Amino acid sequence: MYKINGYILALLLVLLLAGCKKEAVLQPSNKDENNLVVKDNPADPVDHAIYQFFQATGVPIFYNDTIARQQVGDSAGIPRYSFQKLSIAYSITGYRTRGITFKLLPRKEVLLPLLPLLKGGFLSRAPLNIPIYSLLIVERMQVGGSLNNGISTIMNKPYAFLNTLMLPIINPDTMTVASRRSxxxxxxxxxxxxxxxxxxxxxxxxxxxxxxxxxYDGELIYIQPLSSLSPDGSKQLEDFGFIETGYSSTLILQEYTPLPQDDLLSYLYSVFFYDTVADFESRYANHPLVLQKFKVIRDIVKQMGFRFAN
Structure with missing residues (x-):
């Protein structure tokens, strides 16, 4: 019995050694290499413009979610590669985000008009103390509903993932001032x-x-029909502090109150959209709860370091 086991072990060892000769030993990758760094390509106008953007802002822009390729070995003369991708499927909360679909740009040249707007609009107002790891520009995108941090389905709207902020492409040159601001x-x-x-x-x-x-005196106020909050029809959703959203695909002020997360998103959007506090206050002057919530969110984002003209 022991002799047979010895033969078997010897045979396995020979097979293992023979297999190792057929495939090159894997080489360790450079773990310290930062793939979120843009390298210049002067021969390519788009890549060169992205490099100049990176040099000026420190923020890398990508038009492909695969950002690096490293050869890690060789199998029978065929190179083996490891691909580094942006973390699209994971959220800041650590769980896997589902229902994500996106389409890469048909031509990378279409992102060129967007660069000045991102630099002068987004980066000029983002906090200096919070890093922006990367921007991924895509043709179109969708992020699923309830599994997505509890908010509604996002369609062709920017969304932040673990190490990148995905943005749908636009052409600012064909848009109104209000559309660009939005x-x-x-x-x-x-x-x-x-x-x-x-x-x-x-x-x-x-x-x-x-x-x-x-x-509201009742136990539940979010995701409820307006008719249950105001049976006599005397109140509007604004009377409870709800406003229309400019971001996620929630029910717009009609019959139901939004999710708490969508309520927050609607105010975040308003804080960043309106040029001045007075512009917002003039629209909702008759709704004191709306004005209170707007001030709270504006104070918080200013505390975070977001910048405003006034």
Whole structure:
């Protein structure tokens, strides 16, 4: 019995050694290499413009989610590669985000008009103390619903992942001033929303969501029909502190209250969209709860380091 086992072990050892001769030993990759660094390509106008953007801002822009390729070995003369991708499938909370679909740009040249807007609009207002790891520009995108940090389905709107902020492509040269301002507000909203969680969650619950919860004697106020909050029809959703969203695909002020997360997103968008506080206040002058919630969120994002003209 022991002799047979010895023969078997010897045979396995010979086979193992023979297999090792057929395939080259894997070489360790350079673990210290930072793939979120843009390298210049003077021969390519787009790549060179992206490099200049990176040199000026420190923020890398990508038009492909695969950002690096390293040869890690050789099998029978055929190279073996390891591909480094941006972390699209993971959120800041650590769980895997589902329902993500996106399409890469048909031509990378289409992102050139967007670079000045991102530099002068988004980066000029983002906090200096919060790193922006990378921007991924795509043709179109969709992020699924309830599994996506609890917010509604996002379609062709910016969304922040673990190490990148995905942005749908636009051409600012063909847009109105208001449309360009809306796009930048969406980018800032996505970035701020990610950075608010989980560090500011308690502060938001205590000083923001509580305003709406105290406006109603019932137990539940979010995701409820307006008819149950105001059976006689005398109140609007704004009377409970809800406003239209400019970001996610929630029910617009009609019959139901939004999710708490979408409530927050609607105010983040408004904080970044309106040029001045007075512009917002003039629209909702008759809704004091809305004005209170707007001030709370504006104060929080200013505390985070987001910059405003006034």
């Amino acid at each position: 796009y930048i507000a969406e980018v800032l909203t996505a970035f701020a929303y990610q950075k608010l969680l989980p560090g500011y969650s308690k502060q938001i619950d205590d000083s923001f969501h509580s305003i709406t919860k105290k406006s």
